Amino acid sequence: MNQATTHFSSGALDQERLFKTCILVLVGIAVSFLAQKLLQVHRLRALERLHGCGELPSESEFQYDFLGIAKAIQLASHFRKRTSLVYTNALFMKYGETYVSNVIGHRLIFTCNADNTKHLLSTAFVDFDSSPLRKPLFEYITPHGIFTLDGPDWKKSRDQLRSRLSNLRKIIHLDSCEQHFQAFLRRVPPKGQAFDVQSCTFALSLDMQTQFSLGESVDAQSFSQSKEKKRFVEDLLFLKERIVQDGFRGPLRRFFPKERFHQSCLRAREYVTRYATRQVEQQISNNEKNDGIPPASAFNMRDREISQCTDQALSILLANDSMSTTLSGLFFCLAQDDRALKKLRASIIATVGSTPPTWGQLGSLHYVRWVIQEGKEFGDDPEKFYPERWEDLSPEMPGYIPFNKGPRICPGQQYAVIVLTYIVTRMFQTFSSVSNYNTKEWTERISMTLENENGVLVGLE
Ligand code: HEM
Missing domain, CATH: 1.20.5 (Single alpha-helices involved in coiled-coils or other helix-helix interfaces)
Incomplete structure (x- = not known):
């Protein structure tokens, strides 16, 4: 005891x-x-x-939320309810162009002030590098891709991509754009019946971008897409969605299971690596033909180049969504604006008639350009669709940032504008009326870019 x-x-x-x-x-x-x-x-x-910074207004609603948890919950709730845009606008209206918030212990400054934005994107680019935030999101799918890297490695990767995108006439094949456009037409139901043009423009741009980055399209618009290509598209969609979700979750992302994400990344990389291998081997064989015996380093570098090529192709595909949302956003606006639609079509017919535009003509389609720029919402009254405002404005101006500005400006901007000009021209040469079948309000869906949660329902004739 x-x-x-x-x-x-x-x-x-x-x-x-x-x-x-x-x-x-x-x-x-x-x-x-x-x-x-x-x-x-x-x-x-x-x-x-x-x-000499002034005192910033801080969110009074959360003054006793010392750990920033209530704020994080509110952000998550708006993300889930699809009201983040309205919420963000309301806060700017309440606190002014720049205010400060505490989100899970992080002091975050929100700004829509033009001078601040210019300073962040250009002058003080180095101080506001976003790679520490992005790296954990992108490193699994593109370990050495442009979205993952920073410093000299990022610059090298960017220079490579810029040089690839520099000769537009060499890389944009208008006959291939035409083929993809024809595949789009086959998806449009006859007699102006309603369909979701947002999902069709997504498939169209994915076909064009995979053709460009892999050398072969994934046939997203085809009625007989192979199982393997279908799987790749599913993986790509899933992993992009997960990257966006994790971006919003911030440090809390560690608490969510990752198995499916890792599986999708592995399969997507495997798929792209096959095309990258083909491209690199083709290059090595061309070098052999030109220079005779290949240098030993060509073989040593083969694997590294394949991996780099895979990272680059996947990065292009990750950046692809803006192409399709620009197009579907345009349909959303034009379906409600008969005046702009008529003017657009008349300007196209007057400039190029009804045959596909040539390279020379693409530069003269000014109203098409204005409509594309306007589709990215801009100006004193961004809610209003008014392409004519571009008569006195230029995309070079500091406040125009749909393609970003400064060192991280979109390297695909010129490429995107040419391809979109071709596609928009072909679309409105073909169709003279866009019926509006959208019964619900435009509702945000935050993906790599912004989409309409309800799709964009139109009829084309
Ligand atoms: C309408 C079409 C497009 C829009 C609106 C757009 C917009 C943007 C924006 C805003 C960024 C900056 C993202 C950030 O730093 O957070 C960006 C980056 C990028 N875009 Fe685009 N983009 C478009 C098309 C394209 C195309 C077609 C390509 C490839 C051919 C492309 C490739 C890239 C790449 C690689 C980056 C990363 C650049 C870097 O971090 O240095 N984009 N784009």
Whole structure:
């Protein structure tokens, strides 16, 4: 009995000691966390004083939300309810163009001020590098891709892509654009019946972009797409969705299972690697023909080049969505604006008639360009679709940022504008009326870009 009591009391003593140690460790962690936070705030304040920054309004609703948890919950709730855009606009209306929020302990500054945006994107680009945020999202699918890298490696990857995109006449094949456009036409139901043009423009741009980046389309518009290509498209869609979700989850993303994401990334990489291997081997064989015996380094570098080529092709496909949302957004606007639609069609017929535009003619289709630029919503009254405002404006101006500005400006901008000009021209040479079958309001769906949750229902004749 005595022995049992001794055991019991020494066990209780051990437990007490363990409990105290745990409390000490927790207090230590909390103190070190608080000290780091105070130091960070002190440094920020010093920087703000140095640059003469004014006091920023902060969200009064969350003044006692010291850990930023209530704010994070509210952000997540708006994301789920598809009201993030309305919520964001309302906050800018309430607090002005720049305000500060605390989201899970991070002091985040939100701004829609033109000078701040210009400063962030161009002048102070190095200070606001977004790669620490992006890297964990993109590194699994493109370990050395342009969205994952920063510093000199990013610059190298960007230079490679820019040089590939520099000779547009060499890389854009208008006959191939025409083939994809014809496949789109086969998807349009006859006699102006309603269909979701958003899903069709998605398939159209995916076909064009895979043709460009892999050398072979995934046949997303075909009625007999192979199982393998279908699987690849599903994987691509899934992994993009997951990247976006994780971006919003921030550090909390660690608590969500990743198996399916990893599987999709592996399969998608495997698919693209096959095309990349073909391209690199073709290049090596061309070099052999030109230079005779291949240098030993050509073989040594083969695997690295295949991996780089895979990263580049996948990055292009990750950046592809804006092409399709530009087109579907345009249909959404034109379905409600008969004046602009008539003017667009008349300008196309007057410039190129009803045959496919040539390279020379693409540069003269000014109204088509304005409509495309306007589709990306801009100007003093961005809610209003008014292509004519572009008569006195230029996409080069500082405030025009659908393609971003500064060092990370979209390297595919010129490519995108040419391809979109061709496709829009062909679409409105073919169709003179766009019936509006959208019964619901435009509702946000945040993907790699913004889409309409309800699709874009139109009839074309
Ligand atoms: C209407 C069509 C397009 C729009 C509106 C658009 C818009 C953008 C924007 C806003 C960014 C900056 C993203 C960021 O840094 O957060 C970007 C980056 C990028 N875009 Fe585009 N894009 C379009 C088409 C394309 C096309 C067709 C390609 C490829 C051929 C492309 C390739 C890229 C790449 C690789 C980046 C990353 C650049 C970097 O981080 O240095 N984009 N694009």
